[in-house]
Amino acid sequence: MVEAKVIGKHEIMINADIPAPAAANLRLVNEQDADIPLTITALNKKDEHHYIATTAEPLSATDHYLLSSQANGMSVTLAPPFFSVLIAVIISSALINNFVFTRYLGLCVFFGVSRRRETAIGMGVTFSIVAVLAGFLCWVLNHFALVPLKLGFLQIIAFIGIVAALVQAAETIIKKVNVVLYKKFGIFLVLITTNCIILAIPLLNATAHAGLWEALALAFGSSFGFALAMYLMSCAREKVDMAPVPAIFKGLPIAFILAGLFAMSFLGFSGLKFM
């Protein structure tokens, strides 16, 4: 079994025995430009089963590469590990591209429900659950029906239909099953339909042709980011309610200024790089 991974800007680690003729015929390409071989300047034996190949061109740990040898038919793909891709998607959608503070989505609900910490948490939790479910259903519908049938122009209607149906169903079920839970979270359920984030997630997934796991990761990350934003905001607003704010700024105007300050601090995440 041959394994290989990118370990440095110009270095690849290969876990395998490479017979001499194969070493001379190694071919490394970036999957996107598979017709252009990269130059391997050196191949050093590290120990019995490990080799380190050095390339002239810079490599990136986030890209996909193919390593093959024409001499012995060896072929191996170098891809970033599955879980680190998912974690990168989650962190980037929750912090770096936080929907509320950098893409400005879901603001109506964000400002409406972030006055009290309790409601903020309730909304955050309810929203996260529904968003992941809706993200999953929309992905399935898009992948198995809209794309193969070339019905992309029905995307908006189909997705809002799924969201509305899901919210309605969840409401009915919770009402029947657990009244206490319904009293606590029922109102948030209804509000979800007008939260644009719930629609933005499947639309972004559809544009990016995301795979199932990436789609779910985006749904989870973005709704977690939304919940986080709600929680932070509610904490700040509870404090500001006590503060002597100029009369014309009371209420929403000052909340907007607060959101602006949060947005500035979230800008600090944007240099963050993974892997």
Place this chain on the structure above:
Amino acid sequence: MSTTSATSDSHNCTTCPQHAACGRQEQKAPGSSPPSAMDMVKIALGLAFACAISALILGWVYMKTEPVKEKNLKAREETMIRALLGLDEGAKIFEIRRYLSMKDGRAEIGYLTPRFLIEFSDTGEKIGLNELPENLQKPSATEDEKDRFALEKMHRPDRPDARYIGRFFVGKKDGKLAGYIVEGSTLGFKNQIRFFLALESDMTVRGVEVVEHEEDPGLGAEIIQKYFKNQFVGRSSDTISHLEVVREPLPPDWRKALEAIGEIPADEWIGLHEADLAKHPNIYAITGSTISSTAVTNGVKRTMQNFQRRLALLAPYMKEALP
């Protein structure tokens, strides 16, 4: 005032539509017994009917707007290409699309020119040449039709994953080569930046035009400004490969010179400013957006390098491949 405004005044307004909605549902739910089977059928039929009608209307709008959309996108692209190469309406522009199919780490590359589909192995040997059917040689042939043809030809039973991966354009004026436009992309601050790189026939850069980007307005989005993108103009392929991004302020006179490109055609400008180009061998990064600046510079470098190698492969067939 009407009752409407009274309603919105008395409620917390964010919940207004929902409040009204759920209030009504609650009123009804306990009052009316669950709908009878007949009602349910009626409701289901009504909804299904409404959905069908909407889908039909949208289908009709789609059929009407889709051709216009494609035409406008194409027209926009073509205007951009002509402007970049400094060509008038009389000159001809040909698109060359590239396809890739992989198996066991071995690649096969197909180039779809206006007349032929030429296939190469990954070692650069020609392994196939197919003439395009009559209807695909016409300018009216859509990208979809071309892709279908190329993928079908390259779609050997043992290589099920052939796909389109990129393209470039060749400009010809009075039968002579007038330059190339290569489409490239690079990962910017958040998402992909797609750009056109315009080259003279001797591989000197004529211009860079960002086609699509999602950089932040005021910061990374400045890559579309003349003072940044024109810094590549007039560089030879060799200088491009050694370009570096420096975090120094852009000298004002150099900025002024860069912003003049467009008013002066690029080739004339290059002649006028050879000394300046030597004086400013590097790319000045946009203030506060070094990542975006570096991304574009690296993208241009890579695109240039890859294009030269591809062109070397294609060159012997170029003459007959273009009508």
Place this chain on the structure above:
Amino acid sequence: MSSPSAKVLIMRGLFDENPVFRLALSLCPAVAVTTSLKNGLLLGVAVFCVQVLSSVSASVLKPFINPRIRLPLFVLIVALWVSAVDMILAAYFPAIYAQVGLYVKLIVAFAIILSRMELFASKNPIWPSTLDGIGMGLGFLLAMILTGSLRELVGSGSILGITIIPTKPLLLAVLPAGGFFTIGLIMALFNWIDLMRGKKLSSGGGAHG
């Protein structure tokens, strides 16, 4: 109910119940795409069309709608018009559409449109509903123009891409955070105008009291 006059209906949407600055609905695009006036205008026009068309449709169709499925049908109507407007904009304004595309699609989740259909159009005849839609649509458009031109002028020193101030006075205005600040300030301005006109501020300012 006696129908209020056309002027009242339209002015209500523009000022007293301005969807963005007063009701704090449909905020997402108001902050997101107003980095320049051009983007703001395009989205403002899109919302205007969807609002008017949806209000009219709801008013026309109300006799045929089973009350049980009124809301799903309203959502369907909004989604229909949004999709149509989306496709038309994509076809005829590809350059600007590339920048605001996602937000045009998201009009479908705007609370303001559904709320006008539910609260006004479903109870009123066609003409007042049209006026109400026009008023709300114009109110949104006004908000987009105001925010867009302010941010573009302060942030980039230009209006509609034409340079007015040679430097960039305050880059912050076009940055993500700037949108929040600008809207907050305009909301406060609306409150201040109320105060000057001798009206009492609604408790807590804004609608959220």
